[in-house]
Each structure stands twice: as C-alpha cells, then as structure tokens.
Amino acid sequence: MIKDLIIRNRTYRRFYQEVAIERQTLRELVDLARLSASAGNLQPLKYMLSCEPQKNDLIFPHLAWAGYLKDWPGPSQGERPSAYIIILGDTEISRSFGCDHGIAAQSILLGATEKGLGGCIIGTIQRDELRKVLDIPSRYEILLVLALGKPKETVVVETVNSTGDIKYWRDSEGVHHVPKRPLDEIIIG
Numbered sequence: 001m002i003k004d005l006i007i008r009n010r011t012y013r014r015f016y017q018e019v020a021i022e023r024q025t026l027r028e029l030v031d032l033a034r035l036s037a038s039a040g041n042l043q044p045l046k047y048m049l050s051c052e053p054q055k056n057d058l059i060f061p062h063l064a065w066a067g068y069l070k071d072w073p074g075p076s077q078g079e080r081p082s083a084y085i086i087i088l089g090d091t092e093i094s095r096s097f098g099c100d101h102g103i104a105a106q107s108i109l110l111g112a113t114e115k116g117l118g119g120c121i122i123g124t125i126q127r128d129e130l131r132k133v134l135d136i137p138s139r140y141e142i143l144l145v146l147a148l149g150k151p152k153e154t155v156v157v158e159t160v161n162s163t164g165d166i167k168y169w170r171d172s173e174g175v176h177h178v179p180k181r182p183l184d185e186i187i188i189g
C-alpha cells in the first residue's frame with residue numbers, strides 16, 4: 001500500500017485549474033505535516049494557504065517550473081495549480097529548519113495523492129517578491145511552496161538507462177518520464 005502511494009505520488013506540473021480545492025482540504029493536509037517528525041520536536045514550521053484564484057495569481061509568477069524542460073515555460077492559464085501551501089520557518093522558534101520542511105512536504109503530498117490530487121514541491125522561488133506580494137512578515141523564512149491541483153498529465157517512473165542521465169523528459173504524447181537510479185546502485189554497503 002505505501003509503495004503504491006509513493007509511486008502514485010509523482011511531481012505534477014499541469015492541472016485541471018477549474019477543479020477547486022477547498023481551504024478545509026488544505027487544512028487537513030497541513031494536519032498531516034503537523035503530526036510528522038520534527039528535529040527536537042521544535043515544530044518551527046508555519047503554513048500559508050491559498051485556494052482563491054486571485055491569491056493564486058499573486059503566487060504563480062514567482063515560481064520556477066521544470067528546469068530540465070528548457071522549452072516549456074511552465075503551466076499555461078487553465079493548467080495552473082488551484083491551490084498552494086507555502087511552508088515557512090518561524091525564526092522565533094528556530095534559526096535552522098533541518099529537513100523538517102522536506103518531511104512536511106512529503107506528508108502533505110502523500111495525503112494529497114490519497115485524495116486524488118497531486119502537486120509539485122517548488123524550491124526555486126523568487127522569495128523577496130513572494131514575501132512582498134503576500135505580505136509575509138520577516139520573522140518567517142520562505143522554505144518551500146507546494147503547488148497543488150487535480151493532475152492533468154501522465155507521469156511515469158523508469159530506471160535510469162546506461163547513459164546515466166537523470167534528467168526528466170516529456171515525450172511527443174506529453175507523457176512525463178522520471179528516471180530513477182536502480183536500487184543496487186544506491187545501496188553502497
């Protein structure tokens with residue numbers, strides 16, 4: 001079951017934008033992060049939610065999509081995320097956030113997958129601009145943005161081939177391919 005969920009939990013970058021996600025759904029997803037591991041149990045993460053088209057429009061321009069797909073500028077209007085969860089680090093609780101935000105992101109995305117949604121962890125963010133448009137106080141470090149929606153693309157996982165190329169790619173049918181290194185290569189002892 002967990003392996004099936006993890007295989008289904010792919011990075012999606014094109015969505016049925018018209019399928020709305022309610023704030024309550026986002027709250028349920030953050031609750032999964034709340035219950036997840038945290039170094040020293042400090043729980044320094046805070047979250048900002050967006051599921052309103054106007055607020056989504058403020059966030060979208062400050063995100064970078066699919067660096068390896070050089071001729072694709074990101075999802076076009078109509079295929080954009082219908083919601084976002086912005087993961088923030090509260091510097092009044094801790095100065096460093098370790099891998100707490102990675103764990104939180106994975107919990108949220110697994111929960112989203114179970115609900116028939118999908119998303120993308122975005123780390124390449126115009127942080128200063130995003131802080132400005134959302135009026136995020138300086139005490140919060142912007143760690144990750146999770147883009148969420150009803151996936152509109154097929155993503156397949158495959159094994160890295162003999163060239164060793166790990167770059168994801170999109171075929172002529174629009175199917176997104178994600179090469180993963182083989183198990184025997186990553187277990188080194």
Ligand SMILES: Cc1cc2nc3c(=O)[nH]c(=O)nc-3n(C[C@H](O)[C@H](O)[C@H](O)COP(=O)(O)O)c2cc1C
Pocket residue numbers: 009010011012013064065066067120121122123124125155168178
């Ligand atoms: C910390 C982190 C940051 C990421 N940042 C971005 C990003 O800025 N833009 C993007 O399109 N994808 C981003 N991704 C998604 C990765 O490209 C994706 O996980 C990878 O291609 C593997 O695909 P998979 O998630 O389906 O296994 C990020 C993923 C992680 C874990």
